[in-house]
Amino acid sequence: MTENNSMSNAEPSISEQQAIRKEKLNQLRELNVNPYPYSYDVTHTSAEILADEDSYITTTPDEPGDAKRVSVAGRVMTRRIMGKASFFTLQDSKGTIQVYIRRDDVGVEEYNKVFKKMVDIGDIVGIKGYVFKTGTKETTIRAEEFEFLSKTIRPIPTPKEVENEDGEKVTYDAFTDKEQRYRQRYVDMIVNPDxxxxxxxxxxxxxxxxxxxxxxxxxxxxxxxxxxxxxxxxxxxxxxxxxxxxxxxxxxxxxxxxxxxxxxxxxxxxxxxxxxxxxxxxxxxxxxxxxxxxxxxxxxxxxxxxxxxxxxxxxxxxxxxxxxxxxxxxxEINFERPWPRIPMYEAIENETGHDLSGKTTEEIFDIAKSLHIDVDESMGKGKLIDEIFGETVEHKLIxxxxxxxxxxxxxxxxxxxxxxxxxxxxxxxxxxxxxxxxxxxxxxxxxxxxxxxxxxxxxxxxxxxxxxxxxxxxxxxxxxxxxxxxxxxxxxxxxxxxxxxxxxxxxxxxxxxxxxx
RNA sequence: GAAUCGGUAGCUCAGCUGGUAGAGCAACGGCCUUUUAAGCCGUGGGUCGAGGGUUCGAACCCCUCCCGAUUCACCA
The missing domain is CATH 3.30.930.10 (Bira Bifunctional Protein; Domain 2)
Incomplete structure (x- = not known):
């Protein structure tokens, strides 16, 4: 390592998108919205709702009455804004669930100035509301309250998954660069749930x-x-x-x-x-x-x-x-007991026809050469046998x-x-x-x-x-x-x-x- | 350590025999109250991994270096 210390992390110049998101922090505070509040009362995970959806769904979403209320928290992964109402996908630790949010449910100020203008893909938000099914039969939370839990100032990759005509899942813009996935495992885990x-x-x-x-x-x-x-x-x-x-x-x-x-x-x-x-x-x-x-x-x-x-x-x-x-x-690997137990010499003999038992180092050296294995004079008997096994047998044992x-x-x-x-x-x-x-x-x-x-x-x-x-x-x-x-x-x-x-x-x-x- | 392939916008990728960069998604400004790759109109965004060279001119050609993937070698 040289004088220029690679441990140091000089702050790199930020992208247009990062600058815009940072500016949103100021705007949120001007709106008296804390972009980083201290806690949130989560009552359900996405998976808990979806696993037992019949007990949550109300068939009269415009008059929910005493329909069960849920609060979930997670990351905004997709957004579909349609004027006075929007859908977005919320991802939590257990999966994803769609949220439906309307101006007339959460308030004009909250919807127009906070939700529509300030929410970015990747933001962590909390939702309180009740569950219904949309026209296309997707179980969805209709939000009555919306809250910022953590504002992201760095854009995340935005993969989109869709089913094609054959019912196969196709992912667009998947985050696939292995170097980045390993270096930024946190991002990898956000966008690649598997x-x-x-x-x-x-x-x-x-x-x-x-x-x-x-x-x-x-x-x-x-x-x-x-x-x-x-x-x-x-x-x-x-x-x-x-x-x-x-x-x-x-x-x-x-x-x-x-x-x-x-x-x-x-x-x-x-x-x-x-x-x-x-x-x-x-x-x-x-x-x-x-x-x-x-x-x-x-x-x-x-x-x-x-x-x-x-x-x-x-x-x-x-x-x-x-x-x-x-x-x-x-x-297909089957781990059912019992597994075969094969003495090493037997395994080598089965594969090469050579029985090494009782052979001298010189004899084994010659056998290795005859099998076109890269060996040299410095190798001891054990090393030679290990080489022969590694080259001829090991990779075949599935x-x-x-x-x-x-x-x-x-x-x-x-x-x-x-x-x-x-x-x-x-x-x-x-x-x-x-x-x-x-x-x-x-x-x-x-x-x-x-x-x-x-x-x-x-x-x-x-x-x-x-x-x-x-x-x-x-x-x-x-x-x-x-x-x-x-x-x-x-x-x-x-x-x-x-x-x-x-x-x-x-x-x-x-x-x-x-x-x- | 060696060979091959690669590094272009936040992400996924185009970019021909060299003429100083494009698309989709994302972002920004509008329209839109059951959408789901939402849609429509408009706008901005780049040290083309880094440095040097050749050239009137380099993302592209040459050299050096950095990073990664794969294969090989050592090893679990």
């Missing part, structure tokens, strides 16, 4: 998972984000500095090692929804900060964890869609699938397989061609763990930036004894992408990372 729906679903995913873990009696905990030693995953960290301690700290890349300390401490099950940070590239699938849930359960192994995950994700699909089947792009039993070289925190030499008890859940979870029977043999860390340290010394550091405190913890434990990390962003049929991680993050404007 965006709000995506984020509601994301929260529903988290809540469904949290509820299930709570029902099982697992404890939701919080562990440090600022860590003196980062670990628990293979990734490059962000570094920051603590002034008072005069030491560098890392933003966590995973919370695994802290959660396992808590299992040592005596909890049977702990979980944390955690923002993790990895100093790597951005893409459709990667944001520098992302969310995982990690869960550790004592006295269980990875077989149990597969059962648990199936059940949890099936619940999520049902909660969001009322079905185990979810449409993602061109695929339906949820557990890939089990990984090479020990790639898994320094997982326990050796109880029967298969050279492998660990680890699985990844793959769905729509992408990993959505990673889990193992946790390594609780402290001597073995120390050796694995030392191997990582050798890799780090050889220049592997993603190799783990030896975490002496973590070793000390498991030297005190950690019970047999199953652990899992589930990527919430990836899961949300699948469950909401989003093709970019940016669509499931409110504020994806962007370069400064």
């Amino acid at each position: 965006v709000r729906d995506t984020f509601r679903k994301r929260t529903q995913i988290v809540q469904t998972m949290r509820n299930m873990m709570n029902e099982r009696g697992y404890l939701e905990v919080e562990t440090p984000i600022l860590q003196p030693i980062y670990g628990g995953a293979a990734a490059k960290p962000f570094v920051t500095h603590h002034n008072a301690l005069d030491m560098d700290l890392y933003l966590r890349i995973a919370n695994e090692l802290y959660l396992k300390r808590l299992i040592v401490g005596g909890f049977d099950g702990v979980y944390e929804f955690s923002k993790d940070f990895r100093n790597e590239g951005l893409s459709r699938f990667h944001n520098p900060e992302f969310t995982q849930v990690e869960l550790y359960v004592a006295y269980k192994d990875y077989n149990w964890m597969m059962d648990f995950m199936e059940e949890m994700i099936e619940k999520v699909a049902l909660a969001l869609h009322g079905s185990t089947t979810v449409t993602v792009g061109e695929n 339906q949820p699938t557990f890939i089990t039993d990984y090479p020990i070289e790639m898994s320094p925190l997982a326990k050796k397989h109880r029967t298969k030499e050279g492998l660990v008890e680890r699985f990844e859940a793959v769905c729509n061609g992408k990993e959505i979870a990673n889990a193992f029977t946790e390594l609780n043999d402290p001597v073995d763990q120390r050796e694995r860390f030392e191997e990582q340290a050798r890799l780090k010394a050889d220049g592997d930036e993603e190799a783990m550091a030896v975490d002496e405190d973590f070793l000390r913890a498991i030297e005190y004894g950690m019970p047999p434990t199953a652990g899992i990390g589930i990527g919430i962003d990836r899961l949300a992408m699948i469950m909401t049929n989003s093709d970019s991680i940016r669509d499931v993050l409110f504020f994806p990372q962007m370069r400064p404007e």
